[in-house]
Amino acid sequence: MSDGPARIPAQGRPADELLRLIDERHAADLDWRGGKAFSLVYNPDDSELEHVLEEVGKRYLHENALNPFKVPSVLEMELEVVAMAADLFGTAPNAGSMTSGGTESIFLAVQVARDHSRAQRGIAEPQLLTAQTAHPAFAKAAKYLDVEHVLVPVGDDGRADPAAIAAAVTDRTGLIVGSAPCYPYGVIDPIEALAGIAAERGILFHTDACLGGWLLPWWERLGEPVPPWDFRVAGVTSLSADVHKYGYAFKGASVILYRSRELLQGQHFWYDDWPGGLYASGTTAGTRPAAPIVGAWTAINHLGVDGYLRMAEVVRDTTRRFRDGIAAIDGIEVHFEPDMSLFEIGSERLDIGAIADVMDQRGWNLDRQQGGLHLMVSPYHAKVVDHFLADLAFAVANHGESAGKAATYGGVL
Ligand SMILES: Cc1ncc(COP(=O)(O)O)c(C=O)c1O
Incomplete structure (x- = not known):
């Protein structure tokens, strides 16, 4: 670290000097x-996967996916990643989008559920209901989106307790969450029971498969016992799965999927009340790095x-x-x-x-x-x-x- 706050150098510094300095600093990283x-x-x-991902990083470093129609190659690859994920998890091929990571996917699921509860169920102030092992991204989304977060302790097996969740449901519950698996203990919540509680009451249900989404399907095919957690469970209405975790893409790649395209449309933003032309955006980002999208496509296709x-x-x-x-x-x-x-x-x-x-x-x-x-x-x-x-x-x-x-x-x- 230099002494005092950093200042923009009066004269630019040569690339090789900077790379040396960066390497020195990088050596101290995890x-x-x-x-x-x-x-x-x-x-x-x-090493071959690593090599091809680095090549993707180089080729798409400067591209901006804000307007996907200006970078049709990126649009095509995003649509393909979403369709491949939808096929893997059991929903419609056009019912999702790529995001920058698990947190953004979770934010969008909470926002869609909040607005859905308001518009379809007349709930002015919807609540988010999760077990205590749900990822902090839910608490963060609740804070940013001004949604009340109701937290329920887990059962003796470390999993969300359906009876406790059912008891915590109120007239204002807009979204119930289960993890597949949760981060702290690696256990899968009883998604069927939880999503059933939600479905009986017309409440949306999110499976957080940020961790498990790109591993559990293969785990199951290897013959391991995997309790149902994806869209095969009737009450699941949205699902997050991070390609930058067990999908082995580089950082900045997750998918958020919904049971229907109508639910996905709840996350779309259209705006023309300014002089700059119609602004349409499908996720929270404006300017969107293209490399993670292409990186995810590459990792999935390479593997x-x-x-x-x-x-x-x-x-x-x-x-x-x-x-x-x-x-x-x-x-x-x-x-x-x-x-x-x-x-x-x-x-x-x-x-x-x-x-x-x-x-x-x-x-x-x-x-x-x-x-x-x-x-x-x-x-x-x-x-x-x-x-x-x-x-x-x-x-x-x-x-x-x-x-x-x-x-x-x-x-x-
Ligand atoms: C279960 C679970 N959900 C959500 C997230 C958030 O993902 P991200 O860090 O990509 O925002 C994580 C991160 O580890 C996670 O383990």
Whole structure:
């Protein structure tokens, strides 16, 4: 960091000098390439995929998808990504759009439900109803969109409790949410029961499959037990699935899908009460980076069904190795019964924070939650799982007092 606030340099600096400086700074960033991180980047361990995505980044760096008709190549690829996702999750091919990430997809689902509740059900101030394990993007959407957020504790299995959700429904409930799976514990909420509660009362229901959307379909095809979570469940009216997570695209790519195109149209914005011409926009962004759209298209087409199945098998087998290894270490355990490739590790009698401190010293980056440590498995982790388990066993046997590092996710400058 330079001394004092940054100033625009009086003279521009040469590219090679800047690249050197950037590389120096970048060297201090989280090193996810070596498999020692368990969140933020999903490392597919696939150099050809990485290469083609970098080429896409170069070709589309400067394009703007604000007006899709000026960049028909991007429009075509966005429509194809949406149609492929719709086919995977079971809705109409034109009933969705691409967004910048899970948070934007969730914002749009909340906005559509808020406006739908007002227009169709006459609810002036609709409520959003979620379990406590729903991603903070819902709380954020509620805040930004001025919707009351009703939060319900989860059941003993870490999953949303249908009885508790049903009891929290009011005349003002505009949207109920279930996660497939939730971030903290990797468990899938009972979507059928929850969406049934919503459907019986004419309430919209959102499945947050930001994490699971691009992995669970393959998980199921591998023969793993996957409770129903997508549009095959009758009451599900919208669904978010991030291509920049287990779809292995680079950042800035999610899809938001609806049961019908009519619901999607609730997110469209048209405006001509200014002198600049009709302004039409399908998502929250104005100027829209094109590269993530093309990147998502490329990742999906490069991997294809066979590639996603191959990745899913590696993730599934590696998750099993992590879980078996953790089960063999006396004093720590995986919480609840995770349905996918992420989970929380905790301990009844040991100081899990102190164990994490030892893991930190050994170069691992485990995310601290209130109840334990969070792990999310990517294909690359197959290469480090034995090393990780050996270090974890060491940390369990040789930790001192916890340094008291806080449970954090995200950050504010
Ligand atoms: C279950 C779930 N929903 C939503 C999100 C938000 O996604 P994003 O960080 O892309 O906005 C995440 C992010 O990890 C998530 O795990």
